[in-house]
Amino acid sequence: MEIIKTPIDGCFVIKPAVFPDPRGYFFESFNEQRFNEKSKLNIHFVQDNQSMSSYGVLRGLHFQKGEHAQAKLVRVLKGEVLDVAVDLRQGSATYGQYYSVLLSEENKLQFFVPRGFAHGFVVLSKHAEFFYKCDNYYNKGSEGGLHYADPSLNIDWKIPFEELLVSDKDKELPVLEGL
Numbered sequence: 001m002e003i004i005k006t007p008i009d010g011c012f013v014i015k016p017a018v019f020p021d022p023r024g025y026f027f028e029s030f031n032e033q034r035f036n037e038k039s040k041l042n043i044h045f046v047q048d049n050q051s052m053s054s055y056g057v058l059r060g061l062h063f064q065k066g067e068h069a070q071a072k073l074v075r076v077l078k079g080e081v082l083d084v085a086v087d088l089r090q091g092s093a094t095y096g097q098y099y100s101v102l103l104s105e106e107n108k109l110q111f112f113v114p115r116g117f118a119h120g121f122v123v124l125s126k127h128a129e130f131f132y133k134c135d136n137y138y139n140k141g142s143e144g145g146l147h148y149a150d151p152s153l154n155i156d157w158k159i160p161f162e163e164l165l166v167s168d169k170d171k172e173l174p175v176l177e178g179l
């Protein structure tokens with residue numbers, strides 16, 4: 001696996017070593033020892049999540065607060081999404097900035113989103129199956145979020161706003177200034 005740095009410290013992309021052969025392909029989608037060695041982190045993921053969404057569905061931007069904060073290792077099993085992480089770490093040189101990456105069934109890239117970030121994605125293919133590991137358990141009372149259309153973030157979601165399908169909960173999320 002190869003680690004590809006991003007302009008936001010702590011956020012990185014992983015390119016797995018894929019072994020194709022006449023039967024198809026094989027790759028290690030996660031190896032804790034190698035992940036921690038290469039990333040120089042000490043992460044232990046405790047929860048796996050999977051969701052399916054259709055074209056134009058935007059989930060986000062989400063985080064969990066305080067002691068329930070989660071780092072996430074995200075990837076796409078089927079289809080293609082644009083994945084986005086927004087830096088909400090107080091005092092960070094890139095506070096309020098975002099990084100986005102295309103994750104697809106074809107490129108098999110994974111994206112590591114540290115604790116202290118808001119995370120979301122939009123589906124660019126007909127359907128997408130999304131899979132992610134979290135280093136802390138889901139805690140409903142600690143859910144927080146940021147509005148996907150916050151003008152101060154100015155995120156390019158690649159799909160016009162009027163074509164997006166967003167949950168009622170996500171439509172009510174505050175902008176960065178109101179956090």
Ligand SMILES: Cc1cn([C@H]2C[C@H](O)[C@@H](COP(=O)(O)OP(=O)(O)O[C@H]3O[C@@H](C)C(=O)[C@@H](O)[C@H]3O)O2)c(=O)[nH]c1=O
Pocket residue numbers: 049051059060061062063119120121138167
């Ligand atoms: C996130 C989550 C949700 N749920 C439940 C709550 C609710 O009834 C149902 C759907 O929840 P949501 O609408 O919050 O699902 P969703 O909008 O897919 O939420 C996810 O979005 C992406 C962008 C993330 O980064 C994740 O951390 C998570 O917040 O699933 C769990 O039981 N466990 C979980 O870990």
